[in-house]
Each structure stands twice: as C-alpha cells, then as structure tokens.
Amino acid sequence: MNNILDMAKSNYEELITHRRYLHEHAETHIDLPITTKYVMEQLTKMGYEPVEISKSGVLAIVGGKKQGKTFLLRGDMDALPLKEQTGLPFSSKTDNMHACGHDFHTAMLLGAAKILKEKEEEIEGTIKLMFQPGEETLTGAKAMVKAGILKNPDVNAAMMIHVFSGMPIKQGAVIFFGKGAISATSDWFYIDVKGKGGHGAMPNTTVDPLNVAAHIHTALATINSREIDPDQVGVVTVGQMHGGTTGNIIPDSAFLEGTIRTFDDKTRVFINKRVKDISEGIASTFRAKATVKFSNACPSVVNDELVLKSVFKATMKLVGPEKCIDLEALMGKPFRMPGSEDFAFISEKVPSLLLAMDASLYNGQEVYPQHHPKVDFDESVLPTGAAVYANAAIAWLKENK
Ligand SMILES: [Zn+2]
Numbered sequence: 145m146n147n148i149l150d151m152a153k154s155n156y157e158e159l160i161t162h163r164r165y166l167h168e169h170a171e172t173h174i175d176l177p178i179t180t181k182y183v184m185e186q187l188t189k190m191g192y193e194p195v196e197i198s199k200s201g202v203l204a205i206v207g208g209k210k211q212g213k214t215f216l217l218r219g220d221m222d223a224l225p226l227k228e229q230t231g232l233p234f235s236s237k238t239d240n241m242h243a244c245g246h247d248f249h250t251a252m253l254l255g256a257a258k259i260l261k262e263k264e265e266e267i268e269g270t271i272k273l274m275f276q277p278g279e280e281t282l283t284g285a286k287a288m289v290k291a292g293i294l295k296n297p298d299v300n301a302a303m304m305i306h307v308f309s310g311m312p313i314k315q316g317a318v319i320f321f322g323k324g325a326i327s328a329t330s331d332w333f334y335i336d337v338k339g340k341g342g343h344g345a346m347p348n349t350t351v352d353p354l355n356v357a358a359h360i361h362t363a364l365a366t367i368n369s370r371e372i373d374p375d376q377v378g379v380v381t382v383g384q385m386h387g388g389t390t391g392n393i394i395p396d397s398a399f400l401e402g403t404i405r406t407f408d409d410k411t412r413v414f415i416n417k418r419v420k421d422i423s424e425g426i427a428s429t430f431r432a433k434a435t436v437k438f439s440n441a442c443p444s445v446v447n448d449e450l451v452l453k454s455v456f457k458a459t460m461k462l463v464g465p466e467k468c469i470d471l472e473a474l475m476g477k478p479f480r481m482p483g484s485e486d487f488a489f490i491s492e493k494v495p496s497l498l499l500a501m502d503a504s505l506y507n508g509q510e511v512y513p514q515h516h517p518k519v520d521f522d523e524s525v526l527p528t529g530a531a532v533y534a535n536a537a538i539a540w541l542k543e544n545k
C-alpha cells in the first residue's frame with residue numbers, strides 16, 4: 145500500500161483507540177504524565193526513539209536517510225479543567241475534558257507517525273514530530289522551543305492542524321486560512337490598586353481604591369473606541385475586579401485582571417503601554433498607586449505564503465477539491481481567529497502553517513462549540529487528519545530539497 149490516505153484509513157481502528165484512551169485520561173497544562181507515557185509507548189512500538197525534551201513535551205524524529213531539509217509537525221495534547229457532560233462511554237475519568245479536540249490532534253499525529261515510519265526510506269529530509277503540552281495555557285510551545293526543538297537539525301518549516309466543531313463548512317473538510325496573521329495575540333494584565341482604607345462614614349480620611357478601580361475600568365474601554373485605528377482589532381477585556389469585604393469599610397486595595405487581543409505587534413505594544421499609562425495615571429489622579437503587570441504574552445500565528453501554497457497543492461491532491469477549502473477565497477476576505485494559539489512561538493521563528501479541519505458531529509442533536517462540556521467530535525475525520533499531516537511533510541520536503 146503506497147497511497148497515504150489508504151494507509152491512514154486502514155489504521156482507522158487504531159486511531160479511534162488512541163483518541164478514546166487519550167480522551168478518557170484527559171490531563172491539563174504541562175502535567176500530562178499518562179498522556180506522555182502513552183504517546184512515548186506508541187511511538188516506541190512503531191520503532192521511534194522519542195525523547196521528553198521539556199516537561200510532558202515529546203519529540204520524535206523520522207527520515208534523514210535521504211539528504212534534505214527539516215519539516216516539523218505539531219500536535220498538542222492538553223485538555224481543559226472542565227467536567228465532561230457528554231455521557232459518552234469513553235467519557236473522561238478525570239475532572240478534565242478534551243473539549244478543544246487536542247485528543248484528536250495527538251491521535252492524528254500518532255497516525256502520521258506510523259505512516260511516516262513505513263515510508264521512512266522515501267522521505268527527502270527529516271521530519272520532527274512535536275507532541276506538545278500546555279497549549280491552552282500558552283506555555284507548552286514556548287517551553288519546547290526553549291528546549292531546542294527547532295535546532296539540531298534546524299527546522300525549516302512547520303505545520304499544525306486544529307479540529308473545529310460547528311464551522312459553517314462542509315463536514316470533514318480541510319480548511320486553509322490564507323497568509324499572514326490568523327490568530328490573535330494574547331496578553332494578560334493584572335492591576336493592583338493601592339489606596340488607604342478606613343471607615344465608610346469618613347471617606348475623606350481614606351484613598352478609596354474601589355473608586356479608582358471603577359475609573360480605570362471605564363477608561364480602559366476607551367482605548368478601543370478612541371485610540372485604535374478603526375481598521376485594527378484591539379480588544380481589551382477586564383474579566384475580574386475584586387476589592388472590599390463589606391459595606392461600611394473602605395478597603396486598602398483593589399484588583400483588576402484582563403486580556404488584550406490584537407492581530408499586529410504595533411497595536412499590541414500600543415495597547416499594553418496605554419493600559420499601563422492609563423491605570424497609573426488615574427490612580428495617581430486620585431492619590432492612589434497602581435502597579436500593572438503583564439504575562440502569558442502570545443504573538444499571532446502567521447501563515448507563510450510559500451508553505452501555504454505547497455501544502456495546499458499537496459492536500460488538494462490527497463483529499464480532492466471537494467474537501468479542501470480555501471476560506472479566504474470562499475469568504476472574499478481573510479479569516480482571522482479571535483482566539484490565540486501558542487503555535488505562534490513556532491511561527492515567529494520558522495515559516496509555518498496552521499490548518500483547520502471540520503470535525504463537527506451532526507448526530508441529530510445540537511452541535512456544541514469547543515470548550516463546552518457537551519461537545520463531541522466526529523472520529524471519521526481521524527484518518528484524513530493523519531494523512532494530511534504525513535502528506536504535507538513529505539510533499540514539502542520533496543518540493544524544497
Ligand atoms: Zn482550546
């Protein structure tokens with residue numbers, strides 16, 4: 145058997161076994177001991193020598209028999225801290241749930257690993273398989289880059305797939321998003337407001353941090369409406385505000401926490417600066433002090449035009465034009481995901497591509513969105529996903545010798 149899609153299809157039962165095992169043992173963040181052990185065991189069985197290069201981050205290498213470049217395939221493995229409510233026989237046994245479909249990505253990349261091992265002699269270069277933890281917390285890719293996944297041999301291009309539920313697209317289709325920034329940047333901010341507490345009957349003797357926090361909240365909303373170019377996306381959301389304990393005490397301090405999403409670095413840097421300046425300025429106006437901290441910064445995933453063209457051509461050949469969707473051409477404008485994706489830490493270093501696959505399950509019931517405790521995905525797309533991964537790497541290396 146030489147056809148990659150047929151090879152993947154003949155492996156359907158095993159792909160389902162992988163997916164269901166991972167689904168039952170859902171783990172979060174970078175603490176994936178059961179998942180990592182399973183992935184390493186499966187890869188070892190196939191003849192790989194997988195290495196855990198960062199906490200729960202697994203690298204396996206295939207090819208290298210023929211001279212060529214190096215292509216990286218990434219599959220993320222972490223779940224969400226969410227109690228599953230699907231009622232499926234293979235529901236999660238933990239308090240976590242694979243509600244984003246990363247169990248699919250891991251299973252599909254294991255499927256690709258099997259195909260690639262069988263085709264190892266034909267690979268015109270080297271393929272690195274990146275099994276990544278901590279996508280939801282935007283920490284896993286960064287840790288694996290730091291551990292050297294892009295080095296030795298140096299990675300020349302990279303690709304990932306994400307399954308989606310409820311997309312208005314033909315079921316089971318492979319979706320291409322066009323070139324450029326396609327996922328939002330993400331920064332979290334934390335504002336500590338320090339005032340001076342006291343009796344609620346004598347506010348004049350205090351510096352009320354709740355008053356300051358309220359003004360900061362209102363002022364931050366004007367960054368978007370008054371300071372950002374209307375053509376640019378700049379979302380500033382305050383997701384939590386805390387302060388005080390009861391009605392007649394003015395507290396010493398208050399706290400705000402929020403997120404910033406944009407699609408370009410200039411806007412991102414500008415908003416971060418304005419969140420800091422506005423918070424500190426308002427606090428000082430009211431005789432308080434604001435300390436602003438940022439974390440979890442994640443850039444946009446940027447699709448490289450050449451990798452996109454190469455993988456699009458190869459995928460068209462593999463699955464046919466019916467199941468290969470150019471979303472930009474379909475919508476007449478570039479599509480941008482409002483969420484963030486930490487594959488961005490790969491795409492900022494090497495030419496990269498993010499692919500999506502529709503895996504909506506239409507079983508006569510409601511189709512739930514991702515991150516919902518009742519969402520389920522269509523397992524019949526698993527072979528296509530495995531084949532798209534393997535095929536893209538082989539084709540890109542052949543084309544870019
Ligand atoms: Zn997610």
Ligand SMILES: [Zn+2]
Nearest residue numbers: 244246279306
């Ligand atoms: Zn996800």
